[in-house]
Amino acid sequence: MPLLSTRNNKMPSLTFPVHFLLFFFFFSIFFYHSTAQTTSFRPKALVLPIIKDTSTNNIQYLTKINQRTPLVPIKLTVDLGGDSLWVDCETGYVSSSYKPAFCGSATCSLAKAPCNSGMCPSDPKPGCYNNTCILSADNTFVYLGTPGDVGSDVVSVPSTDGTNPGRYVSAPKFIFTCAPSFITVGLPNHVKGIAGLGRAKIGLPSQFAAAFSFKRKFAVCLSSSTRSNGVLFFGDGPYIFLPNKEVSNSLIYTPLLLNPKTLPGIDIKQEPSPKYFIGVKSIKINDKAVPVNTSLLRIDRLGLGGTTISTVHPYTIMETSIYSAVIHAFVKELGGHAPRVSAVAPFGACFSSKNIGGTRVGPAVPTIDLVLQNQNVFWRIFGANSMVRVSDDVLCLGFVDGGDTSAMKHPIVLGAYQLEDNLLQFDLASSRLGSLC
Ligand SMILES: *[C@@H]1O[C@H](CO)[C@@H](O)[C@H](O)[C@H]1NC(C)=O
Ligand SMILES: *[C@@H]1O[C@H](CO)[C@@H](O)[C@H](O)[C@H]1NC(C)=O
Numbered sequence: 001m002p003l004l005s006t007r008n009n010k011m012p013s014l015t016f017p018v019h020f021l022l023f024f025f026f027f028s029i030f031f032y033h034s035t036a037q038t039t040s041f042r043p044k045a046l047v048l049p050i051i052k053d054t055s056t057n058n059i060q061y062l063t064k065i066n067q068r069t070p071l072v073p074i075k076l077t078v079d080l081g082g083d084s085l086w087v088d089c090e091t092g093y094v095s096s097s098y099k100p101a102f103c104g105s106a107t108c109s110l111a112k113a114p115c116n117s118g119m120c121p122s123d124p125k126p127g128c129y130n131n132t133c134i135l136s137a138d139n140t141f142v143y144l145g146t147p148g149d150v151g152s153d154v155v156s157v158p159s160t161d162g163t164n165p166g167r168y169v170s171a172p173k174f175i176f177t178c179a180p181s182f183i184t185v186g187l188p189n190h191v192k193g194i195a196g197l198g199r200a201k202i203g204l205p206s207q208f209a210a211a212f213s214f215k216r217k218f219a220v221c222l223s224s225s226t227r228s229n230g231v232l233f234f235g236d237g238p239y240i241f242l243p244n245k246e247v248s249n250s251l252i253y254t255p256l257l258l259n260p261k262t263l264p265g266i267d268i269k270q271e272p273s274p275k276y277f278i279g280v281k282s283i284k285i286n287d288k289a290v291p292v293n294t295s296l297l298r299i300d301r302l303g304l305g306g307t308t309i310s311t312v313h314p315y316t317i318m319e320t321s322i323y324s325a326v327i328h329a330f331v332k333e334l335g336g337h338a339p340r341v342s343a344v345a346p347f348g349a350c351f352s353s354k355n356i357g358g359t360r361v362g363p364a365v366p367t368i369d370l371v372l373q374n375q376n377v378f379w380r381i382f383g384a385n386s387m388v389r390v391s392d393d394v395l396c397l398g399f400v401d402g403g404d405t406s407a408m409k410h411p412i413v414l415g416a417y418q419l420e421d422n423l424l425q426f427d428l429a430s431s432r433l434g435s436l437c
């Protein structure tokens with residue numbers, strides 16, 4: 001499905017979603033038939049499945065890695081803007097290759113992790129050593145964080161040549177935070193932690209790039225269905241979708257912007273945010289400008305403002321004034337043939353779907369464009385990514401009012417529903433986001 005578009009290339013591709021489905025089908029077969037093996041073979045890229053999970057209050061996107069010695073499969077929730085990996089070490093963590101990160105070690109400095117002054121009263125075990133550095137294990141779904149020992153262990157994942165998952169490869173000292181079990185609250189059953197894909201040095205993209213000497217790049221496609229897997233590539237393309245369509249040369253790019261502050265609004269020196277930001281300059285609905293306060297859309301000195309992308313939020317959240325302007329323009333463009341009906345939480349604008357037709361890019365509703373670095377590059381949201389079916393005859397615009405600027409540090413948070421079934425490539429080295437046109 002098209003996403004980033006240019007003016008002269010606006011035709012949606014009819015066949016692309018079909019290729020995706022075929023790809024996912026073959027992917028799962030190959031994935032389960034691969035056997036774990038560790039060699040010195042150097043992969044060009046890695047590939048992991050992404051599974052949409054609706055068993056909790058949130059929608060979460062899960063992946064699976066193998067970790068420890070002997071290797072065990074570990075299910076993790078993916079957090080696109082998360083800074084690193086944390087795993088529950090308190091329950092059932094058995095491994096002969098776990099290494100604590102002691103204060104002053106290279107691991108602690110790479111992780112920018114402070115030294116823990118506390119003592120571990122028991123015998124040493126993963127998550128409980130003296131004189132280690134610590135990081136916060138953040139559960140972004142329930143807004144909880146807790147300190148945990150930094151450590152490293154073997155991680156084994158399938159490599160790929162772009163077509164199918166291939167042999168497993170191992171990163172022998174993959175850094176993560178060893179967290180207590182209670183912090184997994186709100187994650188689906190059997191999920192042991194959160195995998196941060198953010199731009200920090202110990203984020204998954206940077207650690208895999210360092211371990212296998214490939215570019216700091218990853219690509220993700222979230223599936224809209226719980227029955228077919230999405231996909232997460234680390235490293236460079238080719239990304240080949242059946243039948244033999246190589247897509248990494250067809251991407252359109254927009255700059256990824258650096259937010260200087262991890263804790264926006266606090267005026268002390270901090271690390272840059274691990275989250276990904278893009279430069280939305282204006283919003284158009286059916287090609288007509290929506291009046292919004294564009295100064296909100298810039299990232300300021302304190303790290304406030306701007307547009308970020310999140311897999312933790314199931315739907316796009318907008319600051320109240322922007323949200324209202326978007327709803328107003330959308331209702332006007334939709335016209336009288338789709339009457340507004342009572343809102344269904346968390347959405348504010350719902351419509352009778354009786355007269356809304358279907359197209360190959362979802363319900364036939366006005367397009368919503370997030371205009372990027374210039375008028376010719378925009379993120380176009382079609383009905384498939386804008387409308388949520390809440391009942392047989394009601395469709396809601398899948399955007400949520402996030403409150404005013406005191407409640408929202410970033411006035412636009414692009415949520416997972418708006419990303420689904422689109423291939424997004426995050427190129428950290430060149431600081432740009434690519435998508436298919
Ligand atoms: C940490 O140090 C304390 C005090 O020396 C000791 O009693 C305890 O056993 C040590 N714990 C570990 C995990 O080494
Ligand atoms: C636009 O937003 C900025 C930043 O919050 C604010 O200072 C300014 O007053 C707003 N302008 C209008 C016209 O509301």
